[in-house]
Amino acid sequence: MEDEQSFSDICGGRLALQRRYYSPCCREFCLSCPRLSLRSLTAVTCSVWLAAYGLFTLCENSMILSAAIFITLVGLLGYLHFVKIDQETLLIIDSLGIQMTSSYASGKESTTFIEMSKVKDIVINEAIYMKVIYYLCILLKDPVEPQGVSQVVPVFQSAKPRLDCLIEVYRSCQEILAHQKATATGP
Amino acid sequence: MVLKAFFPTCCVSADSGLLVGRWVPEQSSAVVLAVVHFPFIPVQVRELLARVQQVSRVGVTVLGTWCHHRQEPQESLGHFLEGLGAIFSHEPWLQLCRERDSKSWTCKATRRQASAAADEDQVLLIFYDQRKVLLSRLHPPAALPDRQAGDATPSARGLAAVFDTVARSETLFRSDRFDEGPVRLSHWQSEGVEASILVELLTRASGPVCLLLSWLLSLLSAVSSCWVCRLWPLTFVGSKLSTCEQVRHRLEHLSLIFSPQKAQDPTQLMRKANMLVSVLLDVALGLALLSWLHGKNRIGQLADALVPAADHVAEELQHLLQWLMGAPAGLKMNRALDQVLGRFFLYHIHLWISYVHLTSPFIERILWHVGLSACLGLTVAVSVLSDIIALLTFHIYCFYVYGARLYRLKICGLSSLWRLFRGKKWNVLRQRVDSCSYDLDQLFIGTLLFTILVFLLPTTALYYLVFTLVSRAVWMLGLGLDTGLAQAPAPGGRRAGPDPSARGRGQLPAPVLAGPAAVPALQTGSWRQVPRPSARGWQASPPPDADEPPALQPRDAHLPPPQLRLPPQALVELPVPQALLRGAHLPLEAEGGQAGLRDTAAVRSGPGTLPSRPTPSGTGAGPAWGTSTAHRSWGLGAAPCSCSSPVCWGLPLV
Numbered sequence: 041m042e043d044e045q046s047f048s049d050i051c052g053g054r055l056a057l058q059r060r061y062y063s064p065c066c067r068e069f070c071l072s073c074p075r076l077s078l079r080s081l082t083a084v085t086c087s088v089w090l091a092a093y094g095l096f097t098l099c100e101n102s103m104i105l106s107a108a109i110f111i112t113l114v115g116l117l118g119y120l121h122f123v124k125i126d127q128e129t130l131l132i133i134d135s136l137g138i139q140m141t142s143s144y145a146s147g148k149e150s151t152t153f154i155e156m157s158k159v160k161d162i163v164i165n166e167a168i169y170m171k172v173i174y175y176l177c178i179l180l181k182d183p184v185e186p187q188g189v190s191q192v193v194p195v196f197q198s199a200k201p202r203l204d205c206l207i208e209v210y211r212s213c214q215e216i217l218a219h220q221k222a223t224a225t226g227p
Numbered sequence: 228m229v230l231k232a233f234f235p236t237c238c239v240s241a242d243s244g245l246l247v248g249r250w251v252p253e254q255s256s257a258v259v260l261a262v263v264h265f266p267f268i269p270v271q272v273r274e275l276l277a278r279v280q281q282v283s284r285v286g287v288t289v290l291g292t293w294c295h296h297r298q299e300p301q302e303s304l305g306h307f308l309e310g311l312g313a314i315f316s317h318e319p320w321l322q323l324c325r326e327r328d329s330k331s332w333t334c335k336a337t338r339r340q341a342s343a344a345a346d347e348d349q350v351l352l353i354f355y356d357q358r359k360v361l362l363s364r365l366h367p368p369a370a371l372p373d374r375q376a377g378d379a380t381p382s383a384r385g386l387a388a389v390f391d392t393v394a395r396s397e398t399l400f401r402s403d404r405f406d407e408g409p410v411r412l413s414h415w416q417s418e419g420v421e422a423s424i425l426v427e428l429l430t431r432a433s434g435p436v437c438l439l440l441s442w443l444l445s446l447l448s449a450v451s452s453c454w455v456c457r458l459w460p461l462t463f464v465g466s467k468l469s470t471c472e473q474v475r476h477r478l479e480h481l482s483l484i485f486s487p488q489k490a491q492d493p494t495q496l497m498r499k500a501n502m503l504v505s506v507l508l509d510v511a512l513g514l515a516l517l518s519w520l521h522g523k524n525r526i527g528q529l530a531d532a533l534v535p536a537a538d539h540v541a542e543e544l545q546h547l548l549q550w551l552m553g554a555p556a557g558l559k560m561n562r563a564l565d566q567v568l569g570r571f572f573l574y575h576i577h578l579w580i581s582y583v584h585l586t587s588p589f590i591e592r593i594l595w596h597v598g599l600s601a602c603l604g605l606t607v608a609v610s611v612l613s614d615i616i617a618l619l620t621f622h623i624y625c626f627y628v629y630g631a632r633l634y635r636l637k638i639c640g641l642s643s644l645w646r647l648f649r650g651k652k653w654n655v656l657r658q659r660v661d662s663c664s665y666d667l668d669q670l671f672i673g674t675l676l677f678t679i680l681v682f683l684l685p686t687t688a689l690y691y692l693v694f695t696l697v698s699r700a701v702w703m704l705g706l707g708l709d710t711g712l713a714q715a716p717a718p719g720g721r722r723a724g725p726d727p728s729a730r731g732r733g734q735l736p737a738p739v740l741a742g743p744a745a746v747p748a749l750q751t752g753s754w755r756q757v758p759r760p761s762a763r764g765w766q767a768s769p770p771p772d773a774d775e776p777p778a779l780q781p782r783d784a785h786l787p788p789p790q791l792r793l794p795p796q797a798l799v800e801l802p803v804p805q806a807l808l809r810g811a812h813l814p815l816e817a818e819g820g821q822a823g824l825r826d827t828a829a830v831r832s833g834p835g836t837l838p839s840r841p842t843p844s845g846t847g848a849g850p851a852w853g854t855s856t857a858h859r860s861w862g863l864g865a866a867p868c869s870c871s872s873p874v875c876w877g878l879p880l881v
Contacts (some may be wrong), residue, residue, distance in 0.1 A: 065229065065351075126396075135229045136351065137386075163726040223229065 047205035049073075050173050055201055057208065067216060069209050071199040073126050076120075076145065088112050122144040132213055134220045138178060140195060152193075154156040154178060158221060162187060162213045164206050173201045174210030176210060229254035229349045230336045232321060233389055235357040238262045238293070239325075241413040245311065246290045246321060247276065247399075250390045256384070257290050260270045260357075260399055261414040269314050271409040282398045290342035291336075312337075321350070349724070360393045361400075402808055424572025440485040448478060468617075469712065472599075473610040477603060480506055508603035517601040517607055526598060530591035537583045537619060541576050544697075544791045548572050551693065560686045568633075568690055572626055579622040606712055613708040627698035634691035637680055646675035 053074040060068040085129040092108030124145040131139040137155045140143050143148075160179040176195045182188035196206075233256060243263045248259040248809075263272055272289070279287050290307040312320045316339070336352035400416045402408050457460070465471040484503050520526060552569035554560070586593075597615075601608035646652060647670070652663035665673070728844040 065349075089342065133351070136353070157385045 041225075045128050045205075047201055048204060049200045051200070054207065055199055057201070059208075059212070063147055065219065067212050069130045069212070071129075071196055071201060071205075072128060073125055073199050075125055075126070081116075085112055096144055101161075106136060117146070120144065121148055128196050128199050130195055130209065130213075132216050134216050135223070140193075142198065152197075154180070154193065159217075162210065162217060164203070173200070174206055175199075175200075175208050229255070230319065230321075230351060231351045232323070232334065232336075233258045233355050234323070234352050235259060235261075236354050237357055237413060237415040237417075238413055239354070240296075241293070241295065243294045243308075244413070245272070245315070246293050246323070247272075247287060247412075248290050249286055249319070250288065250290060250394070251388050254388065256389070258389050259290060260287065260393065260396055261412045261417075262293050263289075263409045263814050264413060267410055270316075275408075275410050279399050282397045284395045285392055286422065287396060287399065288317055289315035290317055291323065294322070294324040296325070296327050323352075355393075355702065356390070357400075360390055361397065361415075363390070368818050395433075437485045437487050441482060441487060444482045444485065448482070451475075468614050468635075469610040469709070470607065473607050475602070477506075477607065480665070506604070509600065509606055510607040513601040513603060513608055516605060517598060520598050520601070521595075526594050528590055530594050532588045533590055533594075533619075534583060538580065541580045541583075544574060544576055544626075547693070547697075548576075551690065555689065558685065558689065560689070561683055564683055564686045567685070572629075575625065577624060583665060609708055609712055613705050616701075616708070617703055620698075623694070623701050625696050626694045630687075630691040630694040634687050637684060637687050641677070641680050641684070644673050644680065647673040648677055665681070692828070767829060 041061040043061075044053065045057050045059075047055045047057055047124065049055050055074070056072040058070040058072070060070070063069065081112045084141075088111070091109055092104050093148040096104045098153055121144060125142050126145050127141075127143045129139075129143075131141070133139075133156075135156055137153055138159060139151060139153045158180050160181045162176065162178050163178050164174050167175060178193040178195060179189045180191040182190035231254065238259070238261070242264050244262045245267075246257075246259045247261045247263055248257060276287050276289070279285070294308060308322070319336045319338045322333075322335040322337070324335075332352065334352055336350050383727050399412070400414050401420065402412060403420050404411065404417050405419065424813040450456075456465075469519065480502050484499055484506065548569050551560075551564055597611055598608075600611055646660065647665065650662055650786070651660050653659075654661045791879055
């Protein structure tokens with residue numbers, strides 16, 4: 041069962057949340073970030089090239105221009121490969137674990153998997169940055185102290201959705217976690 | 228209740244058969260390792276599983292049936308498969324079924340004893356890549372404080388149990404379809420065991436090669452520890468030259484690498500691997516240096532530059548002495564003593580220069596042969612270089628020794644006579660200063676001598692100061708090389724950093740600090756008490772009793788500290804202050820106790836045995852090596868199932 045909704049992130053950009061319910065114990069949430077806008081790309085390229093041209097008129101060395109072109113290309117590729125995240129996915133499988141995937145604009149994917157036995161809870165936390173922002177995070181159990189929390193893993197770091205989107209995801213995750221806890225303590 | 232079934236991707240297209248694997252009840256998950264195909268005899272299947280279980284200590288059993296309908300669904304096969312559940316009983320019994328060219332599977336898990344809430348278990352099917360899981364061995368997590376001994380090794384928490392199961396049951400994967408066994412299995416290696424010919428050949432060859440090399444090395448160490456080499460001059464010289472030290476280290480490294488015993492655990496394996504790689508790197512760098520040296524006649528140029536350099540140094544020293552013999556820095560020296568000392572040292576320099584000129588025709592040959600030692604490793608070449616520098620500046624060290632000895636004598640005399648001047652005496656028994664009544668003639672002579680020594684003090688002090696500074700300047704040159712040598716890995720697997728308290732040459736020169744500062748201290752006569760280390764810069768323990776040898780700081784981390792017997796009250800009733808070892812040169816204070824040095828050196832540094840110290844630090848460094856996951860990234864050939872055989876020959880080939 042698939043479902044798509046559009047939300048906005050904390051900066052005002054448009055996000056698309058895709059929910060897939062594979063089964064009562066397996067759900068996937070996919071957040072697509074706004075794409076690289078042509079306007080910002082043009083602006084950066086133009087500023088870099090204008091600066092290079094200004095240096096060229098000062099130094100009369102044409103290497104500066106070729107260097108500027110090279111730098112722009114390499115910088116763009118690096119940005120797409122290392123920085124720009126297109127999509128963030130959260131996959132919850134009851135009794136197995138939680139997997140978070142970030143796919144970059146160049147196609148690179150980086151995955152993190154957390155076992156269900158390590159997960160204590162999924163909560164929405166508040167943070168005070170320039171304003172108050174909310175983020176969803178996974179609390180991990182502390183092996184030494186049963187009631188403590190050893191680590192906090194934030195989810196959807198690049199997409200940064202707002203509270204309404206987070207509430208949707210939170211509710212679904214809590215259903216699964218409740219189900220998992222019930223079966224874990226059951227027979 | 229959800230049941231997780233881990234199914235290998237290589238068995239997706241296999242024929243129908245039995246599922247063989249391990250059931251992990253804590254996570255209610257079934258890890259399928261292989262599929263046994265028809266026809267089979269149940270007894271033989273049971274035997275195979277029992278054998279695998281015995282070798283790998285993984286509880287491998289029959290978990291269920293796998294049905295792959297390639298043609299029309301056969302009803303008879305279905306009944307047959309259900310009948311198998313009666314022969315190999317397992318709780319719960321897994322039944323996986325796949326239609327021909329269909330993406331949907333049927334997964335059923337039935338329990339014999341139906342519970343009251345008898346709903347069928349849900350099956351969560353997880354595909355895993357056997358090869359990748361096998362190749363990524365996880366290191367066992369650090370033991371938690373509340374784990375009992377009952378937490379057996381096969382059971383690890385969570386998904387690590389799955390990894391563990393697959394990694395440990397590699398005996399099951401050894402038979403492929405070309406083997407004529409009674410049971411036909413299907414797993415990731417059933418198309419043919421993955422191996423590389425080179426790795427196999429190396430494995431076979433490494434055994435005899437290791438034995439031969441370790442025999443040769445033992446022969447070498449036996450030769451070096453025979454009685455000829457235990458004579459005192461040789462051991463003394465050997466313990467001073469850092470070349471012998473490095474060669475000994477190298478022998479230790481090599482004998483550890485080529486030892487025919489298997490490495491017991493991953494940390495030891497890593498240590499061996501680390502050592503092998505460092506030795507190879509060292510030798511490669513040494514060979515590069517060798518090729519650079521022997522090209523373009525660089526050795527000839529070096530030899531040509533050596534003698535003029537020595538001459539130049541000698542000339543500078545002569546100028547220095549001429550300056551000292553005049554009125555250095557406007558100080559007025561005692562003429563006679565000045566001339567005597569100056570002429571003595573000048574004669575020394577003359578002797579030294581004649582010696583250097585005598586050996587100048589042979590220097591090039593010597594250098595050429597010594598340069599060949601670089602093929603043993605870069606560290607050996609550097610140690611040879613540092614030894615050459617030490618030998619070439621030996622005369623400067625000699626001057627330092629003479630000046631310091633004279634100064635020491637004078638100071639001893641001065642303090643004792645000062646006490647006499649005040650009417651006191653050092654009590655050996657009580658280790659303190661007592662008053663004493665002297666006779667008149669004793670007082671008279673004592674005062675005379677005291678006056679003489681006092682007036683001769685500036686001359687001696689100046690010579691001492693100048694030569695100490697010069698020898699320390701030379702020592703600083705050698706310090707850089709020795710610090711570089713200290714970075715080489717020790718046989719205990721520990722990277723020995725420049726540990727100033729442990730290495731002789733790395734120590735701060737306490738006599739330098741104490742020298743100028745000790746002059747005012749000595750005039751108050753307080754240095755015979757327990758020296759205050761921080762105030763005066765002595766790196767010393769409290770002064771010993773007359774009979775007990777003090778513990779000195781070890782020369783480096785591998786030799787036990789030589790126990791020296793200091794001459795108590797050799798001259799006058801004063802304890803000689805603590806001696807320090809300084810690299811290749813014993814300070815003069817320690818040489819005063821030559822009697823003690825002779826017998827202790829013969830006892831301690833003779834055999835050149837392995838040190839006993841690094842072992843606790845070696846095991847302490849163990850966890851630091853072993854906490855990374857997936858260490859099997861050697862890239863020397865994909866032979867993951869043969870990891871035990873190269874290990875048993877001590878080579879880190881995986």
